[in-house]
Structures are given as C-alpha cells and as structure tokens.
Amino acid sequence: MIIILVIFFHIIIFQWLTRKKKNVDGKHVVVTGGSSGIGLWVAINAVRKGADVTIVARNVRILEKAVAVIKENCIRDDQKVEYYSLDLSKEHEIIEKGFNDIEAKLGDIYMLVNCAGQALCGVIEDVKPEDARFLMNLNYFGTLYPIQYVLPKMKVKKDGIIVLTSSQAGLMGIYGLGPYSAAKFALRGLAEALSMETKHLGINVTLGLPADTDTPGFANEQKSKPKITQEICSGGGLFKPEDVGKKLFEDALKGNFFSILGFESWILSILCVGMSPWKNPLLGILQSYVMGALRMISFVIQWNFGRIVKKYYQPKEKTN
Numbered sequence: 321m322i323i324i325l326v327i328f329f330h331i332i333i334f335q336w337l338t339r340k341k342k343n344v345d346g347k348h349v350v351v352t353g354g355s356s357g358i359g360l361w362v363a364i365n366a367v368r369k370g371a372d373v374t375i376v377a378r379n380v381r382i383l384e385k386a387v388a389v390i391k392e393n394c395i396r397d398d399q400k401v402e403y404y405s406l407d408l409s410k411e412h413e414i415i416e417k418g419f420n421d422i423e424a425k426l427g428d429i430y431m432l433v434n435c436a437g438q439a440l441c442g443v444i445e446d447v448k449p450e451d452a453r454f455l456m457n458l459n460y461f462g463t464l465y466p467i468q469y470v471l472p473k474m475k476v477k478k479d480g481i482i483v484l485t486s487s488q489a490g491l492m493g494i495y496g497l498g499p500y501s502a503a504k505f506a507l508r509g510l511a512e513a514l515s516m517e518t519k520h521l522g523i524n525v526t527l528g529l530p531a532d533t534d535t536p537g538f539a540n541e542q543k544s545k546p547k548i549t550q551e552i553c554s555g556g557g558l559f560k561p562e563d564v565g566k567k568l569f570e571d572a573l574k575g576n577f578f579s580i581l582g583f584e585s586w587i588l589s590i591l592c593v594g595m596s597p598w599k600n601p602l603l604g605i606l607q608s609y610v611m612g613a614l615r616m617i618s619f620v621i622q623w624n625f626g627r628i629v630k631k632y633y634q635p636k637e638k639t640n
C-alpha cells in the first residue's frame with residue numbers, strides 16, 4: 321500500500337515538474353481593464369512574449385495612451401495592439417457584440433485576462449443599492465460574460481488561458497468592503513467551477529488574488545475608504561502593479577490556479593485553500609501540514625482586526 325502511494329506521488333511530482341508552460345507568441349490576448357494598473361502590466365508582459373493584444377476599457381483617451389505604452393514593449397514590428405471601448409458593467413448582449421468586434425479585428429482569443437474591476441467602500445448599510453449592483457455587474461458579470469464568450473471556441477481547440485482577477489478580499493470578508501468582497505468571492509466560485517469544467521481539455525484557469533496594489537484605481541478608492549479598512553488591508557502590504565501584473569501573467573502561462581504575491585497573501589491563501597484545484601504536489605503537502613497551525617494563528621490576527629475596529633469605531637447618532 322505504502323509503495324503504491326509512494327509511486328503515485330512520484331508520478332504526480334514528475335508530472336508537475338515536467339509540465340509545459342503555455343506560449344502566447346503570435347496569439348491574440350485580450351485584457352479587460354488593460355488601460356491602467358494591473359491590467360496594463362499584464363498587456364505589456366503579453367506583447368513582450370510576442371502576443372497581439374486588445375485592451376478593453378471605457379475611456380478612449382486613456383486607452384489610446386495605454387496602446388502607445390504597450391506598443392513600445394513589442395518585440396517585433398508585425399505585432400498588433402488594439403483597443404476597444406466597452407462598459408463591462410452592461411448587459412450580456414452589449415458585451416457579446418463587443419467581443420465579436422474584437423475577434424473580427426485580431427482573430428480568435430487565445431488568452432482572456434479579466435482585470436476590469438473597481439472597489440467602492442463603505443460599511444454595508446451605507447453602500448447605495450445601485451452601487452452594490454454596479455459592483456456585482458462590473459466585477460462579477462463583467463468577468464462572467466467575456467468568459468462565456470470565449471469558452472466554446474477554446475473547448476473545441478482544447479487550448480486557451482482564462483484569468484479572473486479576484487482579490488485578497490475574495491478570500492476574506494473585510495470591514496468596509498462588504499459588497500466588493502462579495503463580488504470577489506463570487507469570482508472564486510466561478511473560477512473553481514470553470515477549472516473543473518475545462519481542466520480535462522487543457523485550458524488554464526488562474527484566479528488572481530492581489531493585496532493592495534499601487535494603481536490609479538487604488539488611489540481613487542483610498543479617498544472613500546474607512547480608516548479601519550485601510551489599517552486592516554495594510555496588513556497585506558502594498559505592491560507595485562508591474563510586479564502583480566507580471567506574476568499574474570506568468571502564473572496564467574504555467575496554469576497555477578491561485579496567483580499570489582507577498583508573504584501575508586500566501587499565508588492567507590493556504591488558510592483559505594478549501595476545495596480549490598491544485599497542481600503543485602509539494603504545495604499540497606505543505607498546505608495539509610500547516611493548515612491547523614495557521615487556523616490558530618488566525619485567531620490572533622482576527623482578534624487584532626477586532627481591536628482595530630474598536631479603536632476607530634464611532635457610533636452614529638440615533639436616527640429615530
């Protein structure tokens with residue numbers, strides 16, 4: 321019995337060590353949210369590997385500027401970089417038409433990176449219903465619809481790469497980020513199901529789990545972010561979009577399910593690993609061994625978060 325287990329394990333480790341990285345050279349990569357922050361750096365990394373790239377976002381002026389920056393990073397003259405202006409928080413038909421146009425221009429999509437997203441902060445009762453819906457429409461449905469668009473062809477070709485950008489706030493609900501956290505949790509469920517539906521076909525699925533990253537979007541959300549939220553999130557560190565974008569791109573080519581940057585994020589991802597798919601057997605063993613101890617450490621961390629909440633908490637005046 322033990323011998324069979326040992327042989328089985330060696331086969332898995334061997335498969336993992338000899339796994340093939342996917343290659344985007346000459347292929348069409350679409351990055352939603354590719355005009356700014358993390359998405360822009362994913363797009364830059366893609367052209368550096370020889371891909372044709374389409375970036376998708378709303379603001380045309382910023383898209384044009386981003387295309388110029390991305391073009392500077394191309395490694396060949398014949399590489400194409402295009403943009404498409406689309407509001408991803410809109411209905412399915414609008415997204416579908418947009419993606420039709422995008423494929424008509426640069427061909428079938430080999431790699432889809434969903435990076436378009438926004439955070440709106442506030443304690444749960446303060447978030448306007450329309451804002452909560454917007455967060456779900458953009459972060460969740462704005463990722464689901466493009467995935468639904470690319471899947472049929474990827475399944476026929478038995479090849480392709482899909483990236484969903486969640487957050488550390490998609491592993492752990494955080495004070496002042498409730499509706500945003502909920503949308504990012506939804507992406508994790510989607511990514512797990514997607515991985516189960518596509519793994520046997522050789523399609524890579526990667527879930528990005530960034531901590532705070534120094535982007536224009538981050539600077540903007542800081543303005544309305546409660547102090548408590550800022551202090552809790554600072555426990556995960558602040559990262560550069562170039563590092564997060566590069567790591568996300570590399571993890572996607574390798575087919576890693578989680579894309580993590582930073583020690584605290586890595587620890588949290590082990591604690592929250594649940595039934596997520598795994599490919600790295602050594603990481604699997606590590607997770608199995610340290611999970612219990614991490615749960616104990618998490619009590620101390622949660623106690624500390626509770627202390628932060630009490631420190632800043634200002635009771636509101638009674639309204640009736």
Ligand SMILES: NC(=O)C1=CN([C@@H]2O[C@H](COP(=O)(O)OP(=O)(O)OC[C@H]3O[C@@H](n4cnc5c(N)ncnc54)[C@H](OP(=O)(O)O)[C@@H]3O)[C@@H](O)[C@H]2O)C=CC1
Binds near residue numbers: 359382
């Ligand atoms: N920065 C951070 O701290 C973290 C970010 N994340 C996630 O990473 C992703 C990228 O974030 P970041 O790089 O900071 O964001 P940025 O705000 O820097 O960039 C966001 C991109 O998404 C586009 N976008 C925003 N709204 C829409 C929309 N309605 N339709 C289409 N495109 C849209 C923006 O262009 P335009 O406005 O012109 O449409 C822009 O290209 C997001 O999903 C975010 O939630 C996760 C964890 C941490």
Ligand SMILES: CCCCCCCCCCCCCCCC(=O)[C@@H](N)CO
Binds near residue numbers: 439487533
């Ligand atoms: C044993 C357990 C160890 C746990 C360490 C805990 C670290 C918590 C870090 C939370 C970081 C959340 C960043 C959210 C980023 C994001 O999406 C925002 N930019 C949106 O506001």
